[in-house]
Amino acid sequence: MNILLTGAGGFIGSHLLRALTREGHWVVACVRNLQGAKRSVVVADYIACDFARDLGEEAWLPRLTNIDVIINAVGIIRESCGQRFAALHTDTPIALFRAAAKAGVRKVIQISALGADAGARSQYHLSKRAADEALAGLDIDWTILCPSIVYGAGAKSTALFRALASLPFTPLVGDGNQRIQPLHIDDLVRAVVQAVEDNSTNRQHIELVGPHAITMRELLAKQRQWLDGGELRPLAIPYPLALRLAQLGGFLGATPIDRGSVEMLQRGNCADVTPLIAAFNFRPQSLDAMLQKTPASDADRWHARLYFLAPLLRYSLALLWIFTAITSAFLYPQEKSYALLEEVGIDEIAQPFFLYGAALLDLLLGTALLLRRHVTAVALLQIATILAYSLIITITLPEFWLHPYGPISKNIPLLVATLIMLQLERK
Incomplete structure (x- = not known):
């Protein structure tokens, strides 16, 4: 199939690009940095796209000629100068989806987020939900996938967790008992590839989570042990203080998290794994299994220890x-x-x-x-x-x-x- 993949230069998008080309699909890879993308070893048709600017259907219609499937993998966890939730998660995706309906594209696969539902409160989740609802209202086949925190090689969240775990004292929001259900990138990619090739997931919202829920404290402890750092030494930070610190750090651009990230963490990020298993006929891999499968290297330890020192x-x-x-x-x-x-x-x-x-x-x-x-x-x-x-x-x-x-x-x-x-x- 001919597939238009947005966000192809990002963490999820780059993994999808490699998997889709291995499966024999031809991919039109939308990236912001065209020169950097062309140095990639993955063979694809790279085109320059900017979700902060390509806000109208007219920007997307010429790009959809002969396209069978669209996969939207664009997403940011926090806003920055020129990168806003409204544009990247809502306005431009809706323009793309409407253009797809006009161009006769067979299917759109939207990679949304767990929590982008009726209980959404953060701007991150609300902006994702708005695009999901617009897509669901169009006369086109679609699959909306809502992953939890996705971890694996190249994930910014993974790098942050390992860096926190490697600190002499690891800061936790409160007691660190916020529950999350991380999903490995290989399982997300597997689900997306199946959704491309199988119509059984059409017009479905499917939550994608790992097999077990764990607390943030447990996650960081596992990462520390993986890095051969011994037992976790937690430093509890009261939730109100954590909010203020995250807000200050986000304002200064000094941290990869902001107030919204802490609020989403406090809410939790869990769901039933059964719909994923039923839809795609496989059980996602556990965090413990993936850590055992890929032992930490010297490069992993160096990266974790230098993360905040850089x-x-x-x-x-x-x-x-x-x-x-x-x-x-x-x-x-x-x-x-x-x-x-x-x-x-x-x-x-x-x-x-x-x-x-x-x-x-x-x-x-x-x-x-x-x-x-x-x-x-x-x-x-x-x-x-x-x-x-x-x-x-x-x-x-x-x-x-x-x-x-x-x-x-x-x-x-x-x-x-x-x-x-x-x-x-x-x-």
């Missing part, structure tokens, strides 16, 4: 450059700075330009790094600046290498830290 390294380097700029321009005695510049060979007229120009450069580099703008270019420019400073001082003031406070020798670990940060920030 942004911390970037913030600390950014603040170092900003503090250096402020100190040079306003705090350190001006006459001492000019005296150093004179020793380097800078004449009196040019000294203010060098002093405040260097301070401005440091400030701009630090601010860009803090805001995570053009990180690669900024890091390379920082490295070039450190090397230039070190070279100039080595030539003109070589005695600084023997200074007891190490003003030049400290540039060596700073260069290494910047190189490490550069690698950690690359996608």
